[in-house]
Amino acid sequence: MFAAQAEEAAEEKLAGNAPLAVRMRPRTLEEVLGQEHLLGKGAPLRRLVEGGSAASVLLYGPPGTGKTTLANLVSTATNRRFVALSALSAGVKEVRAVIAEAKNRLGRSGESTVLFIDEVHRFSKTQQDALLGAVEDRVVLLVAATTENPFFSVVSPLLSRSLVLQLHSLTDADVSDLLERARTEERGLGGALRITEEALEHLVRLASGDARRALTALEAAADAASALGAEAIELSTVESTVDKAALRYDRDGDQHYDVISAFIKSIRGSDVDATMHYLARMIEAGEDPRFIARRLVVHASEDIGMADPTALQSAVAAAHAVAFIGMPEGRLALAEAAVHLATAPKSNATITAIDAALADVRAGKAGMVPAHLRDGHYSGAGSLGHGQGYRYPHDTPDGVLAQQYPPDELVGVDYYHPTTHGVERGLAERVPKLRRVVRDQAR
CATH class of the missing domain: 1.20.272.10 (Zinc Finger, Delta Prime; domain 3)
Known part of the structure; x- marks a missing residue:
């Protein structure tokens, strides 16, 4: 009895010393932020977590989007054994050992095993092939995570046996909610500190949709504020702890437009x-x-x-x-x-040309296509004169010949005026020559 109490106390102490990102890991689907496209009613991941699906899955998305959390929820919500391997350290031997143990448990007690493999794209083809039989026979329910496109990094047989589910970066609103939850809940900071609006906004920007990064930065800032005896986490505290100055930049406001304008100019x-x-x-x-x-x-x-x-x-x-x-x-x-x-050398001749041509078309300058340029492939086209008299430029040594191409109303109109900058310098010499051949001799 005393041993059990001591073990429980030790586990509580370890949990209390765990990083904030670990302590705030969602315990239920309702605590998961973002990924509504996968967790809505009837969505594939929700059905898997709730035990309504036995398909193995490949979770593909940026860091800090909840891949490990969702893998844990799959095991706990369906009372399966959970085994985690990292592709950075595990080899074929470790994979086969997990599969063998999973097969024994399934035979003895009927207990299923969720095998979570992080960074699965780092597994070699041989290591990935070692999973195929167990996944196909459902000896293990594979939940694999990768930050790289699995269609390029995972072997085709494993892809065909798994659902590929793409996770998205958290929105700014999601990150803000997460930080406030971590600040106020007992398993987090317990409401011991306030946080200014500027500091919160800066943490959200720093996170860039990564929940783990957001919580790690908040914990560092909170530790620094507590060491100073402060009652609130200020912007200056966040800047000093994460070593990044706050930028005046609003992705939906004037800074967004001002900076991109300055960039282009x-x-x-x-x-x-x-x-x-x-x-x-x-x-x-x-x-x-x-x-x-x-x-x-x-x-x-x-x-x-x-x-x-x-x-x-x-x-x-x-x-x-x-x-x-x-x-x-x-x-x-x-x-x-x-x-x-x-x-690069600059020229706006292309945009000037297309805009001038569009202006003429919109003004009604769009006459009939010359008969010799019309489609002459269908039956009866010849009797209408369509395609008759067309001259094939490749029949001439220079590949250019006299022929009318624009409608009658636009003969002789110049839209493209090449500059003498860069590659266009050659076009500035060539285009007038082409026009003389095509137009002057065609008249």
């Missing part, structure tokens, strides 16, 4: 250093990297265009890289594209 003005500064401000403030990437793609066409056609390729590649690898590594692709765009 710095690129347009070819100031690569100012470009890096504003990019850093947006990244540090937690701006959506996809938003930054989209603006780079737009700018590559709008302000650089044919002066450097590879600028658009760089911007699009950066957008794909951000979507593929996420942050913080995605900052490198964004920076590379931003440097390329800032140092």
Whole structure:
């Protein structure tokens, strides 16, 4: 009896010394913040936690979104044995040992085992293959977590035997609720300290949707405030403990628009250093990297265009890289594209051309397509004169010949006026020559 009491007291002491992020781990589905798309009524993860599904799952999402928590809830809510392995330290031997023990338990008592594997993308193909039989026969219920796209990092047979569920970063409102819950609940800080609005907002920004990061920063700030004998966690305390100054940046307000405006204008003005500064401000403030990437793609066409056609390729590649690898590594692709765009020769000739053409079309300048350019492939097209008299440019040595392409109303109208910047310098010489061949000899 005394031994049991001593063991219980020791467990309570260990729990009290656990990090805040561990103490605040949700104990029920109702305590989980975010992931409504997976936890709503009838949603796959809710059915799994409540015992309504026996499918193995791959939880894919950024750090601090609740992958380990949800794995724990799957085991506790369905009275299954829970075994956790990390792909950083476990090998095939450890995996097979867990499977063997799970098979024995299932045969002896009917008790199922939830096998949680963190960082499963770090498992080799051989290690992943070792799971296949046990997953298919439901000897174990596999709950695997990964921060990388499982369709690129997990073997196809394991993918086909599992549900892939994507978790999203917590919203700012979710993080704010979590921090307030941690500050007031007994298992957290117990309401011992207040927190100023500025300090709370800064913690939310620092978290960037990561619950663990938010709670770790709050705990550090609370420890510092208590050491100073303060009654509240101030902004200055948060700044000193996490070693990051608060940025004046509102992702929904004027700072958002002012900084992105300055970023684009710095690129347009070819100031690569100012470009890096504003990019850093947006990244540090937690701006959506996809938003930054989209603006780079737009700018590559709008302000650089044919002066450097590879600028658009760089911007699009950066957008794909951000979507593929996420942050913080995605900052490198964004920076590379931003440097390329800032140092590239500039031309707005493309946007000027398309906008001028659109203005004419909207003004009603859209005459009939010349008969020789119309589709002549269908039956009866020839009797209408469609496609008749069309001259094939590749039949000439230069690949260019005299022929009318625009409607009659627009013959001789110039929309594209290339500059002499960068690659477009060659076009500034070539386009007039092409126009003379196509137009002058066609008349």
